[in-house]
Amino acid sequence: MTTRDVLAAARLPRHEAERLLMKVTGRSRSEVIIGVPLDDDTAIAYSLLCRRRLTGEPIQYIEGTIPFALCEIAVDNRALIPRPETEYLWELASTLPDEPPALIVDLCTGSGALAIGLASVYRDAEVVASDISEAALSLARDNALANGTTVRFFAGDLFEALPEELVGRVDLLVANPPYVSDSEMAELPSEVADWEPSLALAAGSDGLDVIRRLLARLPDWLSKTGWFFIEVGSAHATEALGLVPPGLQAHVRRDLTGRDRYLVGHRS
Ligand SMILES: C[S@@+](CC[C@H](N)C(=O)[O-])C[C@H]1O[C@@H](n2cnc3c(N)ncnc32)[C@H](O)[C@@H]1O
Structure with missing residues (x-):
């Protein structure tokens, strides 16, 4: 044979x-x-x-790893499979116009892909990541180790998970938070709905529940020259932009397929 x-x-x-x-x-x-x-x-x-x-199990879970940024990221049903649009977020955040960031935070880290990808680019930065799911964090910790990167992981709700000493010091904030609205959740293909954690996806009636709370606290945590790159659902990008609080300026960036996908900004 x-x-x-x-x-x-x-x-x-x-x-x-x-x-x-x-x-x-x-x-x-x-x-x-x-x-x-x-x-x-x-x-x-x-x-x-x-x-x-x-x-119907996603092929990436069966293969066990995916290439992401400069890394090989293990994936299983503890976390969302990192998507190509999130890899593009990594690409955008990897080419900051200013000084390299000293402190990077990845909120809602899942498998750890963004944090680990950025740690492999900004080798001198302190990288911190958090997630509300302990299961996802156990996968992320293994991924950081396997890729030879140092990332400090914390469990908890958005910024609440992070040590207070980081307030006002974050030079680069990245996040791919849950952003699927209730009506979109009902339409998800079964390959996603039946296999990937709903905690990674569901974000209330308008898909903005998590992003709204994240943006509200962001000004406290960014450094004076801090940048942020946040993935949003293409259907909610304009509303998400409207939630950016005073003191920050932001615009919507498109992904490689031309869909409105990211809030990119910094202090005004
Ligand atoms: C869309 S996934 C993104 C995972 C990963 N960053 C990526 O891009 O592949 C969202 C992640 O947010 C986490 N999450 C959901 N609600 C959260 C909250 N309130 N605070 C922190 N993390 C949360 C989920 O557990 C999930 O891992």
Whole structure:
């Protein structure tokens, strides 16, 4: 039996069948396509991965890791799978116009992707991250270690989780908070709704419950030259901009597909 034979028999979209076969064999895409020998144990392991995918489990959870920024981030059902638009938020925050930040905070860190991605760019910065989910934080801690970065993690509600001594000192604040409204939650594809934590997504009737509270406290925590980059739902970006409190100035940035996606700003 060869990889070519099992690919032909797989009941998954071809690119997914290839990805899972690469995962289980450790071979490159061209090798699995051309066909390399497959022993019985590996063929059974492959059919188990395919079965998981056929139940609707996200392929990233089955593969176990995703590339993000300069890092490899482990993902499982303790946290949201980091999305390409969040990787673009990392890219925007990685090219600040001013001095490199001394203190970076990632609120709602989930798998830790943003905090770890920024720690790998701003090697001299102190990086702090928090999340209300202990389960997500345990994954984030493992990810920080596996990527050779130092991030201090805290559990709790938004800024409440952070040590008081950081008030007024944050040079770069990033956050991808929950921003899915109740009506949008009802429309989510089952691959998201049934597998990823709803705590990572649900944000009340207008999708702004968490962002509203985050923005209200932001002026207290930013340093005099502090910047912020916050991901928002494309349907709520204008309303979110209207919630930016006095003392800060911000604009909406688009993602790579042209959708309004980020609040970017600093002290006025
Ligand atoms: C959209 S996910 C983002 C995860 C990660 N930053 C990313 O971009 O992939 C939102 C995260 O916020 C966390 N969260 C939800 N409500 C929170 C709150 N009130 N305070 C802190 N974290 C919260 C969830 O547990 C989840 O990990």
